[in-house]
Amino acid sequence: MRTFEYVRPLDVPDALAAHAGDTATAYLAGGTTQLDLMKDGVLEPARLVDITRLPMRGIFTEGTALRVGALTTMEELAADPTVERRLPLVREALLLGASVQLRNMATIGGNLLQRTRCRYFRDPGVAACNKRAPGSGCAAVTGPARMHAILGVSERCIALHASDVAVALVALDAVVHVEGPEGDRSVPLTEFYVEAGTRPEVEHTLGHGELITAVEIPRLPETTRSGYLKVRDRVSYEFALTSAAVALDIENGMIRDARIGLGGVGSKPWRAAAAEEVLRDAPPGPAVFREAAEAAVTGAWTVPGTEFKVELAKRTLVRQLTTVSEVAP
Amino acid sequence: MTFTPEVPPAAPDSHPGVAGTTTAFTVNGTPRSVAADTRVTLLDALRDLLALTGTKKGCDQGACGACTVHVDGRRVLACLTLLAQCEGREVTTIEGLSRDGRPHPMQEAFVRHDGFQCGYCTPGQIMSAVALLREDRARTDKDIREFMSGNLCRCAAYPNIVAAIRDVAQRGGVDADL
Numbered sequence: 316m317r318t319f320e321y322v323r324p325l326d327v328p329d330a331l332a333a334h335a336g337d338t339a340t341a342y343l344a345g346g347t348t349q350l351d352l353m354k355d356g357v358l359e360p361a362r363l364v365d366i367t368r369l370p371m372r373g374i375f376t377e378g379t380a381l382r383v384g385a386l387t388t389m390e391e392l393a394a395d396p397t398v399e400r401r402l403p404l405v406r407e408a409l410l411l412g413a414s415v416q417l418r419n420m421a422t423i424g425g426n427l428l429q430r431t432r433c434r435y436f437r438d439p440g441v442a443a444c445n446k447r448a449p450g451s452g453c454a455a456v457t458g459p460a461r462m463h464a465i466l467g468v469s470e471r472c473i474a475l476h477a478s479d480v481a482v483a484l485v486a487l488d489a490v491v492h493v494e495g496p497e498g499d500r501s502v503p504l505t506e507f508y509v510e511a512g513t514r515p516e517v518e519h520t521l522g523h524g525e526l527i528t529a530v531e532i533p534r535l536p537e538t539t540r541s542g543y544l545k546v547r548d549r550v551s552y553e554f555a556l557t558s559a560a561v562a563l564d565i566e567n568g569m570i571r572d573a574r575i576g577l578g579g580v581g582s583k584p585w586r587a588a589a590a591e592e593v594l595r596d597a598p599p600g601p602a603v604f605r606e607a608a609e610a611a612v613t614g615a616w617t618v619p620g621t622e623f624k625v626e627l628a629k630r631t632l633v634r635q636l637t638t639v640s641e642v643a644p
Numbered sequence: 645m646t647f648t649p650e651v652p653p654a655a656p657d658s659h660p661g662v663a664g665t666t667t668a669f670t671v672n673g674t675p676r677s678v679a680a681d682t683r684v685t686l687l688d689a690l691r692d693l694l695a696l697t698g699t700k701k702g703c704d705q706g707a708c709g710a711c712t713v714h715v716d717g718r719r720v721l722a723c724l725t726l727l728a729q730c731e732g733r734e735v736t737t738i739e740g741l742s743r744d745g746r747p748h749p750m751q752e753a754f755v756r757h758d759g760f761q762c763g764y765c766t767p768g769q770i771m772s773a774v775a776l777l778r779e780d781r782a783r784t785d786k787d788i789r790e791f792m793s794g795n796l797c798r799c800a801a802y803p804n805i806v807a808a809i810r811d812v813a814q815r816g817g818v819d820a821d822l
């Protein structure tokens with residue numbers, strides 16, 4: 316690891332000033348992505364701004380939404396009584412991620428900004444990685460790939476955004492609150508991320524040096540049922556092969572509203588709007604679930620190692636729609 | 645024991661003009677002040693600068709749980725925590741578990757149930773297990789397995805680890821006088 320200067324500001328203005336948009340400066344929250352990638356030599360900041368002492372912690376009710384401070388840990392958010400009662404898909408997505416130790420460290424802001432687990436990205440010994448070294452090619456498209464994305468990808472990069480909770484949050488239309496040198500702004504999570512496209516090194520619309528201060532999560536109506544299903548290679552402590560965050564509002568035998576996020580498949584946490592469209596105002600049942608699943612994976616682009624994800628993602632979504640709607644499969 | 649921490653020399657590929665930091669924190673109830681290069685993790689500080697080698701380094705990448713310690717009462721990974729981030733914090737390691745010269749009930753249960761083979765993962769397993777009980781998550785074997793999944797054991801002593809934890813939980817938890 317290269318040496319770096321370490322600073323620990325106590326308030327947001329000091330943190331913004333300490334960062335100052337300098338390309339060689341990075342924020343440090345729980346450190347579970349940042350330090351990990353510094354040990355691998357993927358990130359080499361000259362200065363780390365430790366933001367863990369900033370007053371950006373805690374969960375507050377604001378109207379029909381929860382405002383979650385960016386430094387709130389994954390464990391803290393999962394334990395919140397409102398999240399437990401009204402946002403089961405968020406709680407399940409959090410508790411199915413990483414391990415308790417990591418969830419005690421990892422913050423919500425950091426989780427949204429976690430970097431891909433693509434093993435070529437994480438190994439500076441691999442020359443071809445457009446995300447790490449723009450223009451160098453993509454080792455995953457030509458070499459063995461498995462834990463990679465199939466939606467919103469391009470032949471330049473098939474890296475997966477591996478967050479679980481972001482999949483639930485994108486389905487809920489969560490909003491990211493940002494503070495920067497120019498003042499505050501808020502961005503819907505559905506517009507926060509950028510698909511791989513032609514510049515895979517660009518992953519989101521946060522300016523370098525801007526801080527995420529909070530995430531606002533709209534609460535679901537009382538009548539909505541929701542949950543998160545994660546399919547993986549081992550039963551615990553593993554990233555998703557595929558996952559589905561589903562929220563359904565069913566009234567008089569008809570789906571009034573559907574929210575669907577898919578994990579394990581997207582270059583960004585994937586909102587399956589086309590699948591939601593199929594479900595809206597339809598009666599819940601196997602045929603319509605299958606149709607929604609087909610719509611969800613339209614446009615998938617695969618390499619030999621990721622072909623299996625198309626069918627697995629469909630089955631994952633059908634299974635979770637069945638569970639949440641409580642219709643007979 | 646008096647111990648004078650050494651500041652490791654800067655690496656040849658250093659960014660220029662970078663100094664170390666001094667971190668004042670509490671380790672197992674004792675106030676400590678450690679001067680070190682900014683890169684030093686809590687794990688390396690414990691093992692190499694404070695001679696507390698009970699905490700183990702497995703992967704050094706947040707994947708195995710061997711380095712599990714408590715910071716302000718919560719279980720975390722010392723390998724992904726910078727020493728500098730511990731300013732003002734209370735750290736508890738495996739060396740800090742015993743009371744009045746007696747092993748902690750969880751340590752005794754691991755011995756009783758043979759909850760290890762090589763023992764390398766054991767300090768991390770025990771630190772995690774003590775936190776697990778405090779979190780009130782040892783209600784079923786399934787829960788024990790799920791909420792201990794961040795601690796890998798290459799010797800696969802898992803059944804005996806679960807038995808040890810279940811035993812302590814059934815005897816009334818870690819605060820009971822066993």
Ligand SMILES: Cc1cc2nc3c(=O)[nH]c(=O)nc-3n(C[C@H](O)[C@H](O)[C@H](O)COP(=O)(O)OP(=O)(O)OC[C@H]3O[C@@H](n4cnc5c(N)ncnc54)[C@H](O)[C@@H]3O)c2cc1C
Nearest residue numbers: 344345346347348349412413422424425426428478479527
């Ligand atoms: C072994 C392992 C297993 C894992 N398994 C899972 C899993 O199953 N599911 C899952 O979802 N995740 C998983 N993760 C990822 C983990 O959830 C993330 O690493 C974590 O959420 C990142 O949060 P952090 O606070 O540690 O961020 P950091 O590592 O501190 O920061 C991450 C990035 O965000 C930036 N940043 C952080 N906070 C802010 C802010 N407020 N404003 C602006 N920039 C900020 C940092 O500069 C950095 O670039 C796993 C990680 C590991 C190591």
Ligand code: SF4
Nearest residue numbers: 433444445453472473
């Ligand atoms: S998939 Fe993306 S991150 Fe992985 S090697 Fe290709 S360009 Fe790099």
Ligand code: FES
Nearest residue numbers: 702703704709723
């Ligand atoms: S050494 Fe820290 S998790 Fe493996």
Ligand code: FES
Nearest residue numbers: 761763797798799
């Ligand atoms: S006892 Fe050997 S690794 Fe667990």
